[in-house]
Amino acid sequence: MTTKFAARTSIEQVEEGNDLAPKFDANGLIPAVTTDAHTGELLMVSHMNAEALSKTIETGEAHYWSRSRQALWHKGATSGLVQTVKELMIDDDQDCVWLKVDVAGGASCHVGYRSCFYRRIPLGEDAAHLEFTDTEKVFDPKQVYGDAPNPTKL
Amino acid sequence: MTTKFAARTSIEQVEEGNDLAPKFDANGLIPAVTTDAHTGELLMVSHMNAEALSKTIETGEAHYWSRSRQALWHKGATSGLVQTVKELMIDDDQDCVWLKVDVAGGASCHVGYRSCFYRRIPLGEDAAHLEFTDTEKVFDPKQVYGDAPNPTKL
Numbered sequence: 001m002t003t004k005f006a007a008r009t010s011i012e013q014v015e016e017g018n019d020l021a022p023k024f025d026a027n028g029l030i031p032a033v034t035t036d037a038h039t040g041e042l043l044m045v046s047h048m049n050a051e052a053l054s055k056t057i058e059t060g061e062a063h064y065w066s067r068s069r070q071a072l073w074h075k076g077a078t079s080g081l082v083q084t085v086k087e088l089m090i091d092d093d094q095d096c097v098w099l100k101v102d103v104a105g106g107a108s109c110h111v112g113y114r115s116c117f118y119r120r121i122p123l124g125e126d127a128a129h130l131e132f133t134d135t136e137k138v139f140d141p142k143q144v145y146g147d148a149p150n151p152t153k154l
Numbered sequence: 155m156t157t158k159f160a161a162r163t164s165i166e167q168v169e170e171g172n173d174l175a176p177k178f179d180a181n182g183l184i185p186a187v188t189t190d191a192h193t194g195e196l197l198m199v200s201h202m203n204a205e206a207l208s209k210t211i212e213t214g215e216a217h218y219w220s221r222s223r224q225a226l227w228h229k230g231a232t233s234g235l236v237q238t239v240k241e242l243m244i245d246d247d248q249d250c251v252w253l254k255v256d257v258a259g260g261a262s263c264h265v266g267y268r269s270c271f272y273r274r275i276p277l278g279e280d281a282a283h284l285e286f287t288d289t290e291k292v293f294d295p296k297q298v299y300g301d302a303p304n305p306t307k308l
Contacts, residue, residue: 008308020282040194045250060277091270093306096199116245117252123214128174152247154162
């Protein structure tokens with residue numbers, strides 16, 4: 001099974017219609033926002049290509065495109081922290097999707113935190129120093145990923 | 155006042171440190187995810203350049219970079235639907251920010267809906283037909299934006 005996407009023919013079709021007609025960017029990607037289906041917390045922001053979106057729709061498990069590895073990324077394939085999609089939404093101009101997920105193991109961040117967003121930027125300062133809002137790791141990345149290269153790029 | 159960003163010197167600094175050292179992409183942009191500070195609902199996903207992020211930190215009001223208009227975008231300058239930032243977060247590798255906002259007027263979507271995400275993609279279908287989860291518009295875009303060009307691109 002391969003999910004078929006509609007051609008984009010008019011603004012009315014894209015914004016007010018029922019056709020799934022996603023707009024992938026020049027690199028063939030669409031941003032994907034992932035929240036916890038129960039708490040609503042933002043877990044991660046990543047990207048999908050057409051295949052990842054299609055696989056996510058077909059399997060109900062989150063698939064992304066890893067830009068650092070340049071490969072289809074079945075989230076949890078290495079870590080076991082699979083994301084089961086409870087609801088999948090698309091935005092007005094269909095260039096972004098939103099996944100509400102259940103996370104096996106409760107963690108989504110390769111650093112070991114529950115969410116990738118564990119630091120706050122204070123407002124009204126000209127040299128901002130980040131404040132940690134979460135200091136407890138859910139898992140030890142070394143144990144889970146071993147010697148796999150860190151996806152963070154400088 | 156101009157917010158100063160730190161240079162990115164190590165993965166440890168970026169992931170586990172207190173320096174604000176955002177990574178802008180080849181176009182000088184970083185994705186920005188905006189949720190309602192009270193309901194947690196995802197309102198919109200857009201982009202910031204360094205100036206937009208700096209202005210957001212300094213003023214506490216959401217500023218983005220409009221890719222369709224290629225201009226700094228003080229959200230609400232046209233519509234009056236200003237977003238007051240209650241909390242600003244950054245992710246593990248500092249290439250994405252999360253704004254939790256109060257929205258004047260309660261709407262964030264140029265189509266007139268409360269959120270840009272008003273349609274669901276059903277799972278497990280090979281030719282997905284979108285389902286509307288919100289059918290009530292908060293405002294009439296024609297009244298608010300008049301003849302301004304629609305930002306949606308085909």
